[in-house]
Amino acid sequence: MTRLSDTRGLPLTGLNATQIERYETLLIELYSYRPGVQARLEDLLQEAPGFVLGHVLRGYATMTDGLRSGLPEARRYLHQAQQLGGTATERERLHIRVLQAWVKGRDADRLMALEDILARWPLDLLAYRQLTGMLFWSGDKRRQLGAAMQALPHWQAAVPGHALVLGPLAFALEEDGHYGLAEGFARQALEHNSTDLWALHALAHVLEMQGRVREGDAAISAVASQLNDFNLFRGHLWWHLALFRLAQGRLEEVLDLLDREIFPAASLFYLDLQNAASLLARLEIQGVDVGERWVRVADAAEKTLGQHLVVFTGPHQVMALARTGRSQPLAQALQGFRDDALAGLEQAHTGSAVARAMALYYQGDYPSFLQDMRLLRYEAASLGASHAQQDLYFQLMVDAALRTGELALAKSLLKERLVKRFTEPSGWQRYADMAHLIEQTNDPQVLRGLLRSGLHL
Ligand SMILES: [Fe+2]
Structure with missing residues (x-):
């Protein structure tokens, strides 16, 4: 032929x-x-x-x-x-x-x-x-970087489609903590195409992890008027913009982004559900009254019970169901995850355990949540997603520790959370400054504020 x-x-x-x-x-x-x-x-x-x-x-x-x-x-x-x-x-x-x-x-x-x-x-x-x-979605960030790098010698700049390998490379570098290199490749891809969303996303992650919130805001805002010309992945870029706004304390704008762009209706798309639940959680940790917004997320969670193949989605479904007191679908969801684990489905054992921990948090059993999630906090990374998404676990743990009066534990977790953000020598002084600041602070509200602020001083 x-x-x-x-x-x-x-x-x-x-x-x-x-x-x-x-x-x-x-x-x-x-x-x-x-x-x-x-x-x-x-x-x-x-x-x-x-x-x-x-x-x-x-x-x-x-x-x-x-x-x-x-x-x-x-x-x-x-x-x-x-x-x-x-x-x-x-x-x-x-x-x-x-x-x-x-x-x-x-x-x-x-x-x-x-x-x-x-x-x-x-x-x-x-x-x-x-x-x-x-x-x-495998959680294996080093393997992701290996995969992104191994084909590079063949991808000379003249090869058609060359720019489309730069975004995955930049993102993989970022997730492995090579922020400088990641930023360089992301910007190279964006020079070729200013709306290369995966490259923009990689850049947003670099800026998020380094606490460069105004630059992050500007980078996404620069293409905001075009974002809705893209498919549903755009919702995740809006989510990143919301994180940058949250870090600046622009809370009303975050709620507006949630209502207009991130989760305007009960979307069945797994990433939309993740974005909405984790943003609402972050807002509530900061004391924001989010009104009835969890209902929308719970509606989507209920409509997709037993449906999501991306295991990281499950804990977010559970958050919404538990937060809105929907006990029957919540029990059904948790049973479904246990069944998946018993059937030996990939990631299901950890997914089920993390989902159960989320239910405990939103049922107000903070000591049990802490007991479970502290043990799971590294294993949970095997459900995949980015460091920024996985930060949800630390957000909730710090909040739970503050609620139960465990100030030393909250501080310890806050410092531990910095590890992923300052992986390069140039970040060491900032790590040391932040760790010192955390140690000096005993006001729970100020400590909660550190969860929001992107860790810039
Ligand atoms: Fe992201």
Whole structure:
């Protein structure tokens, strides 16, 4: 069979030259977080039903929605790709294996297949973004950086799509604490495309971790008027902007962002639910009256009981259900997580334990919450997400310690929380200054304020 290749020299089964151009555009749009990509991919598949990788990509997209209800659809795309397996290249067959593993919940197989693709075809942009994206939810930050770095020698600046590897690289560097390098690569990607959302997101994380809240605010505000031209990932950028505003004490604006952009309605998208619950938690820790806003989040949590495949979402569901006193769905959610753990699903054991701890906090049993969460606080990182998202655990622990009058514990946790923020030699003095400040402070409200302020002095 004669096959044409993409602009990086990788053969594609089932597409003519014009269709390859359309696929290339789709791929760039996909990783630029543009809306409507799935519909355009469907159109392409209608015209080119033998496009093996297209069926796989539709399956990837369905799985990326993160809902169990999407599994039948993902299996259908997998089946269609498998039917074409005889015509596929070895690389395409590995992609089919990735999708198969994903649908079956076999993360190790999925990981190995993606690594196998990149080891032999390092310019496979789809595999690169899939692997680095998958590792975000694995909690293995060093492996994420390894994955992002290993293909770099092949990605010269002239390679088409080069800028789209810089965002994952910057983000992986940031999560491993290499803030200077991360900022450099993020800015390089943004010079190429000022609305490269993943690169902007990596930059936001650098600025968040270094407490550079005004710069972070400015970086996202600069593209705010364009953010709603992007797909649902935009909500997470709005969330980052809200964190920067929270750090500046602009609380009314945070509530406004929550209502207008972050969670205007009961979204079923897992990231929206995470963003809303963790922002409401942070606001309440600062003493803000958030009104009935938890109801919206609890509605979304209840509608998606047993549905979320991204395990990190579960504890956020539980927060909303417990906070609104919905005891029956809460019990159902917790039982579901225990069942997943008993069934041996990936991450489910830790997910279930963290979810139970969240329920204890929002039921007001702060001593039991502290007992459980203190033991879990490092293991909980295995549920993935960024340091900024995982900070929720420390926020709640410090708050619980202050509520129970355990001032020394609250201070200890606050200092421990600094470790991730000052990983570079240039940050050491700031760490020392902050640690000293924490030690000198005995007012619980001031200590709570340190959770909000992004740790800048
Ligand atoms: Fe983020």
